[in-house]
Amino acid sequence: MEVKSKEIKITKAKESKISSVDFSNLKFGSVYTDHMLVCTYKDGEWKTPEIIPYQPLTLDPAAKIFHYGQSIFEGMKAYKDADGEAWLFRPMDNCKRLNISAKRLSIPEIPEAFFMEGLTALVNLEKDWIPTGSGSSLYIRPFVLASGVGFHASPADEYKFLICCAPSGAYFSGKVRVLIEEKYSRSANGGVGFAKAGGNYAGQFYPTQLAVKKGYQQVIWTDDNTHEYIEEAGAMNIFVRIGDTLITGPTSDRILDGITRKSILDIAAQEGIKTEVRKITVSEVVEAAKSGELKELFGAGTAAVISPIAGFGYKEVDYDLPEMQNSYANLLKERITDIQYNRSEDPFGWRYKI
Ligand code: PLP
Numbered sequence: 432m433e434v435k436s437k438e439i440k441i442t443k444a445k446e447s448k449i450s451s452v453d454f455s456n457l458k459f460g461s462v463y464t465d466h467m468l469v470c471t472y473k474d475g476e477w478k479t480p481e482i483i484p485y486q487p488l489t490l491d492p493a494a495k496i497f498h499y500g501q502s503i504f505e506g507m508k509a510y511k512d513a514d515g516e517a518w519l520f521r522p523m524d525n526c527k528r529l530n531i532s533a534k535r536l537s538i539p540e541i542p543e544a545f546f547m548e549g550l551t552a553l554v555n556l557e558k559d560w561i562p563t564g565s566g567s568s569l570y571i572r573p574f575v576l577a578s579g580v581g582f583h584a585s586p587a588d589e590y591k592f593l594i595c596c597a598p599s600g601a602y603f604s605g606k607v608r609v610l611i612e613e614k615y616s617r618s619a620n621g622g623v624g625f626a627k628a629g630g631n632y633a634g635q636f637y638p639t640q641l642a643v644k645k646g647y648q649q650v651i652w653t654d655d656n657t658h659e660y661i662e663e664a665g666a667m668n669i670f671v672r673i674g675d676t677l678i679t680g681p682t683s684d685r686i687l688d689g690i691t692r693k694s695i696l697d698i699a700a701q702e703g704i705k706t707e708v709r710k711i712t713v714s715e716v717v718e719a720a721k722s723g724e725l726k727e728l729f730g731a732g733t734a735a736v737i738s739p740i741a742g743f744g745y746k747e748v749d750y751d752l753p754e755m756q757n758s759y760a761n762l763l764k765e766r767i768t769d770i771q772y773n774r775s776e777d778p779f780g781w782r783y784k785i
């Protein structure tokens with residue numbers, strides 16, 4: 432839907448909270464900037480977005496978000512370079528994916544102009560909040576929720592599209608160990624696994640808590656049908672290095688089409704790393720771990736960037752990965768963050784100046 436935005440109205444916060452934030456000790460996504468974007472869908476159309484001071488929402492208890500979980504979100508980051516300029520990374524890809532999720536959840540699509548103009552106006556206003564410490568950035572959370580009311584189990588007739596921002600440090604602290612799931616499933620064929628639907632994450636919390644109790648940080652999901660194939664982790668796509676080949680599973684109905692994942696595939700090809708996009712069986716990963724051919728496992732996502740996995744558990748056995756000197760994970764992380772933080776050329780045209 433082609434909609435040209437009218438001027439976005441900006442109401443500034445009376446006072447900034449920025450001086451109360453300890454930028455040297457940022458967690459992930461736990462403090463929020465002074466402003467947020469709000470856009471309302473009503474009477475069959477998205478109204479012009481507004482930027483207002485960060486504040487609680489008022490919703491009717493009968494709003495469908497509370498009963499039927501009609502909600503979707505995106506995750507993206509703004510980076511500051513050495514000259515103080517702000518950059519986004521492939522923002523149109525997030526916009527397009529939000530609308531892929533919207534369609535699947537029967538949420539009206541957000542006009543691209545509203546998304547892009549709202550996002551850039553908000554990040555521009557919050558530029559001072561983009562942290563500059565190593566590995567930190569401004570995490571941006573666009574999301575849509577059903578604000579329309581009714582206990583009838585059908586799509587709402589009103590929605591809110593919001594964007595909030597959180598200056599953030601690393602998503603994981605310390606080494607990541609994962610459990611390969613044998614029982615629970617994150618998604619199924621024909622389901623909503625490819626969408627960034629809030630409910631996809633709620634459904635992971637219980638099995639992930641069971642894994643955390645056993646000493647792992649994340650679950651690696653396997654296919655719902657046989658549990659024989661590696662799919663993805665809770666908030667990241669998964670890469671496996673067997674010998675010198677870097678392998679990731681194909682995207683499907685059940686797997687989120689990660690922007691970091693597809694960027695890594697392009698960078699790896701440019702670096703001359705042999706890549707394969709194909710189904711990966713749990714048994715080949717276990718066999719490779721036993722024979723020493725399994726060199727690396729890592730997760731890739733906006734929040735997680737590239738997170739090396741130190742070891743995994745499967746059927747009550749723990750497998751450790753070797754400490755690699757010249758790991759693909761380190762090389763690829765350096766290359767992708769150099770592009771994101773404007774420390775290198777951007778041959779792919781992914782960087783987007785605010
Ligand atoms: N898979 C899931 C389930 C995620 O939540 C994410 C995070 O967004 C990813 C993969 C990685 O996607 P992206 O690289 O676009 O952030």
Ligand code: COI
Pocket residue numbers: 505506507632665666732733734735
């Ligand atoms: C992201 O990487 O941006 C995500 O959305 C993951 C999130 C669940 C923290």
